[in-house]
Amino acid sequence: MNGEVSLQTFHRMPQYLKALYEFKKEGRENISSVQLAEALNMTPSIVKKDLSQAKIQDGKPKVGYAIGDLIAGISEFLGYNNLKEAVLVGAGKLGQALLGYEGFGEYGLNIVAGFDIDDSIIGGKIHGKPILPTGKLQGAIEKLGIKIAILTVPAEHAQAMADLLVKAGIRAVWNFTTAHIQVPENIAVRNENMASSLAVLSAQLQEIIKKEEAQN
Amino acid sequence: MNGEVSLQTFHRMPQYLKALYEFKKEGRENISSVQLAEALNMTPSIVKKDLSQAKIQDGKPKVGYAIGDLIAGISEFLGYNNLKEAVLVGAGKLGQALLGYEGFGEYGLNIVAGFDIDDSIIGGKIHGKPILPTGKLQGAIEKLGIKIAILTVPAEHAQAMADLLVKAGIRAVWNFTTAHIQVPENIAVRNENMASSLAVLSAQLQEIIKKEEAQN
DNA sequence: ATAATATCGATAAAAAAATATCGATTAAAT
């Protein structure tokens, strides 16, 4: 799906960025793959490989990489510089929390509006973002050329809404519902499935406890 | 970290469950690995392998698996039957959304209380969950023997709070902050990093658009 | 100036994960 660079690599990139900002704040100017790896519980090998994928190849022996270069390179690689506009569909509890999430701006994402069917919130603003009726969704997407939709409707409406979004021209869906949505293969979907995450966490916990019991 | 079963497998399990409930609702009683794979855009091989990991091995040739057995088996495997209690730390926007998230109960997770430093919400309830001062966190964890913490504090307080949680006896941290937290290796951490997810989604979108431009 | 050492970056090796294959088996069709 992704040409050369693996999704795991993309997943790690923002972590590097986060750590790099920390180091920068401490006054550091250079950092080696060893140190970056240590800060994030990774191996130097994977750090070096990831950075080379982002076309960052100006590390110096005995010194490491220039932190400023890394930050610029990764930000560019992740497209944080060119702002991407998005719509949020379903302004319920989770949707409202996301509308108020201030981190998105840093990542080059701007939510231009929320859409909902609830008349009591339509016409107003939530965290500064206008809430519009879903009837206006298609028009807005087409008119503004918006490519990304954040999906926070109830699970039972997820597929129908996804169909509508695709029809309106959306190219990427960030799916926060528990539903698995089917879309054409030229549409990107990212599932933010809490059940999945919780399952993994529980599994890790169970394993840890089992290990301990085995020791006693 | 996880003995035999991979985290990817755990990640897929709730997806199977979701799909199985759908099929059940439609009146189906049996399902083959081929059909389940198709519904979730996977391969039959991976479905069969995952199910065998969950000790589900009663599929019948020409028929498939009994849906009821699968649901029971996966639920048991994921520990959805034995309720796990959790505390939520940081009752801001995201924290409040999670306090109100009704899906957790299904997954065997019960948030017993939220903790915060904001006097204007302490003592009250949010979505039915009591909000307590962080000063009472340690006592509550110890007294109730709680093993899981949901971390939704501002990023700059994440590490300090994680340290406190670990000291109080927490064994698993579900980290919704953007900070990378360091914990002892016998503590499970699951990072719900929106930046990472967004990076992956953006990458997919970029790839799709590039592909299209190449065609024109 | 020379030697020692830390690090990069490319490549090789290892490990992990996903996918394919295939004999056995069961239900349905003939």
Place this chain on the structure above:
DNA sequence: ATTTAATCGATATTTTTTTATCGATATTAT
């Protein structure tokens, strides 16, 4: 009753991802 077709479940293969190795090189120390 026999044949056909679909599916499981075990195993083998392939692919992907991670980790290790190592020569080249730049900085620091002697």
